Amino acid sequence: MTIKQQLTEKLTLVLLQMGLETITPNIDYPADATHGDYSTNVALVGAKQVGKNPLELGEAIAAQMQKSSGELLEKVAVVRPGFINFWIKDAFLLKNVEQPDTSLQTELTGKKIMVEFAHPNTHKAFHIGHLRNITTGESIVRLLERVNVTVIRANYQGDVGMHIAKCLYGILHTPEFSLENAPTDLKERVTLLGKAYAAGSKAFEEDDTAKQEIGKINKQIYAKDPAIYDMYQTTRQWSLDYFDAIYKRLGTTYERLYFESEVYEAGKENVLDGLQKGVFKKSDGAIIFPGSQFGFHDRVFISGEGNPTYEGKDMGLAPLQFKEYNPDKIVHVVGPEQAGYFQVVFEAISQLLPETKGKEFHLIYGWVKLKQGKMSSRTGNVILGEWLLDEAKQKILASYDISDETAEQVAVGAVKYSFLKVSLNQEIAFDLDESISLEGNSGPYIQYTFARTQSVLRKSPQPPLPKGGGISNTLVPEERNLLLLLARFDEVIEEAAVRFAPNVLCTYLFELTQAFNAFYQKCPILKAEEASEKAFRLSLTAETGTVIKNGLKLLGIQAPPQM
DSSP: OOHHHHHHHHHHHHHHHHHOTTOOOOOOSSSSSSGEEEEOOHHHHHHHHTTOOOHHHHHHHHHHHHHHTTTTTTEEEEEETEEEEEEEHHHHHHHHSSSSSSSOEEEEETTTEEEEEOBBBTTTTBHHHHHHHHHHHHHHHHHHHHOOOEEEEEEEEEEEHHHHHHHHHHTOGGGOOOOOGGGSSSSHHHHHHHHHHHHHHHHHHHHHHHHHHHHHHHHHHHOHHHHHHHHHHHHHHHHHHHHHHHHHHHHOOOOOOHHHHHHHHHHHHHHHHHHHSSSEETTTTTTEOOGGGGGGGEEEEETTOOOHHHHHHHHHHHHHHHHHOSEEEEEEEOOGGGGGHHHHHHHHHHHHHGGGGGGGEEOOOOEEEEEEEETTTTTOOBBBHHHHHHHHHHHHHHHHOOOOHHHHHHHHHHHHHHTTSOTTTTTTOOOHHHHHHSSSSSSHHHHHHHHHHHHHHOOOOOOOOOOOOOOOOOHHHHHHHHHHHTTTTTHHHHHHHHHTHHHHHHHHHHHHHHHHHHHHSSSSSTTOOSSHHHHHHHHHHHHHHHHHHHHHHHHOOOOOOOO
């Protein structure tokens, strides 16, 4: 168990012995390190329940905790208005670091969870918003796997719909977009698709004749009309090949790729079946789900022309996902604009498949904003995901004397960390210079600190203390602070996984690297006066390097050994 879990267990037992078993203890970290290593507000919560003074109740609880402290607690103290603070024994901190928990347990452990992320549309730009989506999904997958959750990596990609008809219209009506003279380079092909989509969107809005033709093309795609289908399949594959290259660069893989083209027919059938059962209703020639009956809003699932909408296609996707994998939960990593959409869709799914109720979850992440406004693939005003990665890499190569391979690792890490370090629901105004800085809360700063630990270890002919080597000297504050943070690593993983919050891990890694750099400046390692002191500090350095590397890995970021 982690230290937090052991404290919780001891505190729960003390409360039971005091007749306060209805109080649920909560252990946290004090904002001020001088107030202890851990803290609880249990006396404040309990005082309201039992009608006692919180300070007096805190003193009583603290006294019992001190009696049962054993090898865990050095000191227990109460501060106004009733917080109980705990200090952990140095020897126990070291023991906890040397014997890390290899089987973390949370309420999610043993569950099967599908994480559905990325969701790019073929024939459209792959922009920086997609980068945040993939970065978020990949980190959540890794965190869940670390707490022993069975994870299915899924990706639902839009490969049919009006956006594709607009793109094909743009190709057909712009001479330089001719497929006969199509470029062979994948990036150039994707650039062509982006321009064609922007041209088709403009024509759709400004020209009624073009609008009618685009509608016809859309029907031809669904009907697999030979007059257009070869062009559709060719350009669709361009997008998919490009997506695969991006996924590889980001270190992301999928167990199942779902496509709108494979679920729209089943979705329509399921909606029509639901219509017969009274789940859906007819309205002005269309078929809707009456979300207003459930406190949401009504939405169209089959249009007046008889085509399934995005909502209707989801009625084909959900049954397929549950049939193939039978997950305990499906986590959809999608932006905030779809919040209302998912409320209705999840309710509709649960009406069709009651056994799935409560198993669908929309994980919202904030927009990545530009200073000049919101991105739009319709107008072509987008920042492409690959451009951002390339630009970061070029700036890194121009600023630091490192290899091309290392620059790639740092660039990808810089972009990913910039997305992950903020809470999911927070919008981001991406700052490229800030993201690649070796100072402050950035990916390269974390990576550089890891490289520093490896540099120290390479320079030392003396090995660190073996596991169980113990502490031979009284700890200085920088040593103890580092030791305490190392001991908290598993606790942070558990919290980040359960809350679907990679930013919790980012905050921890930044604090850990700051603590190590303070230790590095204050405490001589290779020039320590005593051999035992040197060995201990090398051990701290090695353990810090291991934790940073493992933490970065959970974020989907590589840790170059040299920078």
